[in-house]
Amino acid sequence: MRTFDWEFLPHFLAVARAGNLRAAAEMVGTSHGTVNRNIQALETSYGVRLFHRSRQGFSLTEFGEALLPMAEDAEQKIFAARKRVEGFDRSEAGKIRFSLTPILAYDIVAPIVARFSEQYPEIDIEMRLTSEVESITNDETDISLRAAQDVTDDVVARKLFQLEIGVYASKEYLENTVPNAGADGVGLTWIGAPTNRTPQSWSRPSPFPNATLRHEVSDGQMRVHFVNLSVGMSHLPTLIEPAFPNIRRMPGTHVSPGPWLWVLLHSDLRRTVRVRRFVDFLTEELRALHKAGKHSRSI
Known part of the structure; x- marks a missing residue:
């Protein structure tokens, strides 16, 4: 050649x-x-x-x-x-490509990255917001924050904690719409995600089986904002609670176990100092946020 x-x-x-x-x-x-x-x-x-x-x-x-x-x-x-x-890089400087879903990026992970940047001013983060699973082995990203039940990729995987899913609505929706709802949620609106499931299967695990599934939004962050704007209620991870004080859990609902949250990276990069610093910092911050949320819900 x-x-x-x-x-x-x-x-x-x-x-x-x-x-x-x-x-x-x-x-x-x-x-x-x-x-x-x-x-x-x-x-x-x-x-x-x-x-x-x-x-x-x-x-x-x-x-x-x-x-x-x-x-x-x-x-x-x-x-x-x-x-x-x-992987042989020993310096606390350089760029890291970081892939994550938008629902975690803006209000949960962005403040963590900001604090990391203050502590490590010579490490640059290229955040790649996508709902698609970017390949680490194909060099599409260096580190990925992924929600999944299991990880089978040929990567180094750090299991953080199991996400919890609740049913949420805005404070205004709870005050103005929910009191006027009929039996089993008649008059209430679901904001769902595009799936092959029927509206009935979406709402059956909740106390509102007669609520209407009106909107289907693939982007999780957009679902959060629709809920915040009182468009309806939706299943969301409990991690959003500290970032959105106007969003509250629907009465009569309980949190349910969701997928696990993982930090993934290429095996050769685990020896790179800047990558290790970021993964350790991100892991500690997310676990602290999760622990604080569980503590506040138990009070």
């Missing part, structure tokens, strides 16, 4: 995965014209066509199909090499 082929392989992989130049260009952070030129240069280097081109996009030829697993293997080895070298 010629030396410059290494430069073109990420563009080959992006087109193979995206199926068109524009989406591939977004993946590698360049223009679609650059991606096209590099694909053509790679094909010239190998002396074969790697893609069929049509109005529908790009599809792999038999030569492209043969190259794909080897290019992916090379990509993984490069990722592993970078992580291995980063």
